[in-house]
Amino acid sequence: MPYPVKNPFLNFHLKELCCNCQQKFGGVLFYEDKKAKCYIYTRVSTAIQVDGYSLDAQKEKLRRYAEYQEMEIAHEYSDEGFSGKNIQGRREFQQMLYDIEDCKDEVKYVLVFKLSRFGRNAADILNSLQLMQDYGVNLICVEDGIDSSKEAGKLLISILAAVAEMERENIRVQTMAGREQKAREGKWNGGFAPYGYKLENGELVIAEDEVDIIKMIYDLLICVQIVKII
Numbered sequence: 001m002p003y004p005v006k007n008p009f010l011n012f013h014l015k016e017l018c019c020n021c022q023q024k025f026g027g028v029l030f031y032e033d034k035k036a037k038c039y040i041y042t043r044v045s046t047a048i049q050v051d052g053y054s055l056d057a058q059k060e061k062l063r064r065y066a067e068y069q070e071m072e073i074a075h076e077y078s079d080e081g082f083s084g085k086n087i088q089g090r091r092e093f094q095q096m097l098y099d100i101e102d103c104k105d106e107v108k109y110v111l112v113f114k115l116s117r118f119g120r121n122a123a124d125i126l127n128s129l130q131l132m133q134d135y136g137v138n139l140i141c142v143e144d145g146i147d148s149s150k151e152a153g154k155l156l157i158s159i160l161a162a163v164a165e166m167e168r169e170n171i172r173v174q175t176m177a178g179r180e181q182k183a184r185e186g187k188w189n190g191g192f193a194p195y196g197y198k199l200e201n202g203e204l205v206i207a208e209d210e211v212d213i214i215k216m217i218y219d220l221l222i223c224v225q226i227v228k229i230i
Contacts, residue, residue, distance in 0.1 A: 007096050014182050016090055017217070024032065032071075035071060035072040036069075036070075036071055036072070036108040037071070037072045037073075037105055037107040037108060037111060037112045037223070038066055038071045038072070038073055038076045038107055038108065038109040038110065038111050038140075039073075039074060039076070039077060039096055039099075039100075039105070039107050039109070039111070040057050040059065040062045040063070040066070040075075040076040040111050040112075040172060041076075041077045041078070041092070041093065041096055041110055041111070041112050041117070042058040042074055042076070042077070042078045042109075042112070042113065042116065042117060043078070043080075043082060043090070043117045044058075044077045044079075044080055044081065044131075045081060045082065045083050052113075053113065053117070055078055055080060057113075058117065059072045059076065059078075059114040059143060060113045061113055061143070062112070062113060062142060065111060065140075066111060071109065071111075073207070074105035074106075074107050075096075075099070076103060077092040077093065077095065077096045078092055079091070079092045079093055086121050086124055087119065087121075087124050087128065089188060090150075092207075093128075096110070097128060097132070097217050098130055099129070099132060100131070100135050100137050103135065107137055108136065108137060108138065109137065109138050109139070109140050109149075110132060110138070110139050110140070111140050111142060112139065112140070112141055112142070113141075113142055113143055114141055114142075114144055115141045115144055115145045115146065115157060115160045118139065118141070122158070122162050125157065126157070126158060127141070129148060129154070129157060133148065138153075139153075139157070140227055141160075143158075144156075144160065146160070186203065187202045187203050188202060188203060194209075195210060195213075195214070196211070196213075196214040198212045206216075
């Protein structure tokens, strides 16, 4: 049941407030008990998805959390196959920030599975969080147990953001080391095998059915070079 709060100073000229659950009516401001609205954001890169943090698993966890906390999910945003090293190229993440700036759904929270799903770059994480909080929106990292609206929340996010960035750098170093080792062992480092070869047990071997075409290509190349010399 809404309860009225009269404002003798503003009288009937009430200021319209953005991103809240208040209504203007005849010089009286009504407050209503409503479910807090939230956005859900999920992200995976290929490596993380293989490790068990699939989009579906993240969404299911966040939906259960929202239901338990009696929150209304206004929209779900999801970036598939994008690194968390920066927000460039993450269209859904950027759209979510635009919608928050526009007060599109009057949300109070953004739910993420872990802070690393929000991002792995400390500067991006803190800048995005500050933008959200400027519009009254806070971040909840469900698996990490962090709520930026709490006193220690933003401090913990700052610490975990630095850890996430270090973790991303370690993943990059380990990936490069693995590729270098494969190269030393004469194994293919990924992608499609070049024409004239095929992959067998991670190694390049000659594709016998393409040998004649490869020979023809090189013969033509030699002929062109000879013509240029003449």
